[in-house]
Amino acid sequence: MDRPLLFNAFEMASAMHNAHGLWKHPDSERHRRYKELPYWVEMAKRLEAGLFDAVFFADVLGVYDTYRQSPSPSIRDGMQFPLNDASLIIPVMASVTTHLSFVLTASTTYEHPFHIARRFSTLDHLTSGRIAWNIVTSYLPNAAANFGLEKMIAHDQRYEIADEFLEVVYQLWEGSWEDGAFVEDRTAEVLIDPDKIHPICHRGPFFAVKGPHLCEPSPQRTPVLYQAGSSERGRAFAAKHAECVFVGAPSAERLRAYIGDIRRQAEQCGRDPEQLKFFTFLTVIVGKTSEQAEAKFEQLRRLWSADAAKAQFSGASGYDLAEYEGKPAHEPFLFRPTDHGHYKAASLTKDATKPLTIGEALQKAGTLTRESVIIGNPTQVADAIEERARRSGVDGFNLVHLVTPKDLDDFIEYVVPILQRRGLYKTAYTDGTLREKLFGGGARLPSHHPAAAFRSIGVHAKSS
Ligand SMILES: Cc1cc2nc3c(=O)[nH]c(=O)nc-3n(C[C@H](O)[C@H](O)[C@H](O)COP(=O)(O)O)c2cc1C
Numbered sequence: 001m002d003r004p005l006l007f008n009a010f011e012m013a014s015a016m017h018n019a020h021g022l023w024k025h026p027d028s029e030r031h032r033r034y035k036e037l038p039y040w041v042e043m044a045k046r047l048e049a050g051l052f053d054a055v056f057f058a059d060v061l062g063v064y065d066t067y068r069q070s071p072s073p074s075i076r077d078g079m080q081f082p083l084n085d086a087s088l089i090i091p092v093m094a095s096v097t098t099h100l101s102f103v104l105t106a107s108t109t110y111e112h113p114f115h116i117a118r119r120f121s122t123l124d125h126l127t128s129g130r131i132a133w134n135i136v137t138s139y140l141p142n143a144a145a146n147f148g149l150e151k152m153i154a155h156d157q158r159y160e161i162a163d164e165f166l167e168v169v170y171q172l173w174e175g176s177w178e179d180g181a182f183v184e185d186r187t188a189e190v191l192i193d194p195d196k197i198h199p200i201c202h203r204g205p206f207f208a209v210k211g212p213h214l215c216e217p218s219p220q221r222t223p224v225l226y227q228a229g230s231s232e233r234g235r236a237f238a239a240k241h242a243e244c245v246f247v248g249a250p251s252a253e254r255l256r257a258y259i260g261d262i263r264r265q266a267e268q269c270g271r272d273p274e275q276l277k278f279f280t281f282l283t284v285i286v287g288k289t290s291e292q293a294e295a296k297f298e299q300l301r302r303l304w305s306a307d308a309a310k311a312q313f314s315g316a317s318g319y320d321l322a323e324y325e326g327k328p329a330h331e332p333f334l335f336r337p338t339d340h341g342h343y344k345a346a347s348l349t350k351d352a353t354k355p356l357t358i359g360e361a362l363q364k365a366g367t368l369t370r371e372s373v374i375i376g377n378p379t380q381v382a383d384a385i386e387e388r389a390r391r392s393g394v395d396g397f398n399l400v401h402l403v404t405p406k407d408l409d410d411f412i413e414y415v416v417p418i419l420q421r422r423g424l425y426k427t428a429y430t431d432g433t434l435r436e437k438l439f440g441g442g443a444r445l446p447s448h449h450p451a452a453a454f455r456s457i458g459v460h461a462k463s464s
Pocket residue numbers: 057058059060061105107135136137138139228229230231232233234235246247248340341342343
C-alpha cells in the first residue's frame with residue numbers, strides 16, 4: 001500500500017447502532033448519553049485527536065418491524081432506536097474541531113430536494129466545507145408508512161426518483177447562484193446582485209422546483225457525495241454520482257468485484273474512475289495481548305442479541321427470518337429480490353463464500369461471527385487491516401465500535417500508532433475542505449462530474 005487509508009467512525013445518533021444487545025456491556029455509555037451534547041462534544045474531540053477523517057452518521061426513518069412482523073425485537077434492544085436527528089448534532093461537533101469531517105445520511109425517497117439542498121448548504125457553511133451526504137433510497141416499510149405511503153416504492157423506481165433528485169440539487173447548488181453574487185456594494189446600495197441569482201425552473205416526473213436556491217454558495221457548493229447501496233441499480237447510480245462509495249460485502253473478493261464494476265461504469269459515464277474512493281465496514285476487537293482480545297470477543301458474543309441482529313437483517317433485506325425459523329434447516333438459503341435493500345440479503349446468499357443452508361444463515365444472522373470482526377493484539381489487528389485493504393482494494397473503512405466509546409479509545413491507543421509507523425494512517429491532517437482533503441484538487445466538484453453540467457446558466461434557461 002502506498003498511501004494512508006481513510007478512517008471514518010461509523011455512527012448513528014441513536015442509543016445503539018450495530019452493536020446488538022451490547023448496551024448490557026458494563027463499559028457502554030452511548031445508550032444513555034447519545035442524547036446529550038457533552039457526549040458528542042467529547043466524541044468530536046476524541047476523533048479529531050485520533051486523526052479520524054470523518055464521523056459517518058447512518059440514518060433510517062422508521063423502526064425495524066419485519067422480523068416476526070413486529071417492532072418489538074428491535075425496540076427491546078434499542079436497535080437503531082431511539083434515533084435522533086444527526087444534522088442537529090453536526091454543527092456542535094464542528095464547533096469544537098477544525099479538521100474532522102461529517103457524513104450525513106439522507107434519503108432521496110422521503111425528503112424533498114429543495115429542503116436537502118438547503119440543509120447541506122447550511123451545514124457546509126457551518127462546518128467550513130467539512131460535510132458529505134450519504135445518499136440512500138431507504139429500505140424500511142415503516143419509513144414508507146411514516147411518510148404517508150401504504151407500501152414502499154419499488155426498489156428500482158426509488159433509484160429513478162433519486163436520479164432526478166440529484167439533478168434538482170445539482171441545479172440548486174451549482175447553477176442557481178453565480179460566484180460573486182454577494183457584492184456588499186455600499187455605493188450602489190446592493191448587498192446581493194439579483195442578476196447573478198437564477199431560478200432553476202425544474203419540472204420533471206417527480207419534482208417541480210422553481211428556485212432560486214435560498215442559500216448562498218458554500219465552500220464546496222455540492223457536499224462530498226457518498227452513496228451506499230450495492231444492488232445492480234445502486235451500483236449504476238454510484239458510478240454516475242458518487243465520489244465515495246460505501247460498499248458492503250462479506251469477502252475481500254466480492255468487494256473487489258463491486259469496486260471494479262463501479263469504476264468501469266464510472267468510466268463509461270465519462271468520469272475519472274480513479275477519482276472514486278471506496279469504503280467498507282471494519283469491526284476491530286483489540287487487546288494488549290491476543291488472549292485479552294479473545295476474552296473480550298467471548299464477552300461480546302455472550303451479550304450479543306440474536307433477536308436484534310435478526311431484526312436488523314430482516315428489515316434491511318425484506319426476509320422475515322422468523323419465517324425461515326419454521327422451515328427445514330438443511331434447505332438452501334436462496335437470494336430473492338425484495339423492495340428492501342440488496343446488500344444484507346446478498347451477504348448471506350449470492351455474495352457468500354459458499355452456499356448456505358437456512359440453518360447456517362440463521363446462525364450467521366443472529367451471531368457475532370468471527371469472520372465479521374478482526375480480533376487480536378495491536379500488531380495482529382494492523383496486519384489484518386492491511387491485508388483486507390490490499391485484497392479488496394478499498395481506500396478506507398467505516399469503523400464499527402461495538403462498545404462506545406471504549407472501543408474507539410482502544411483503536412486510537414493501540415492500533416493507530418502501528419498503522420502510522422507503516423504509513424497506513426495519516427500523522428497530521430491536511431488543510432482544506434473535505435473534498436480537498438480527500439482528492440487533493442479544489443473545493444468544488446471536478447469538471448468530469450455530471451453536476452458540472454449544471455454550472456452553465458444556459459442549462460436552466462433550456463429547462464424552464
Ligand atoms: C454499506 C451500506 C450502508 C447503508 N446504510 C444505510 C443507512 O444508513 N440508511 C439507509 O436508509 N440505508 C442504508 N443503506 C441502503 C440504502 O438505503 C439503499 O439505498 C437501499 O437499501 C437500496 O440498496 P441496494 O442498492 O443495496 O439495494 C446502506 C446500504 C449499504 C450497502
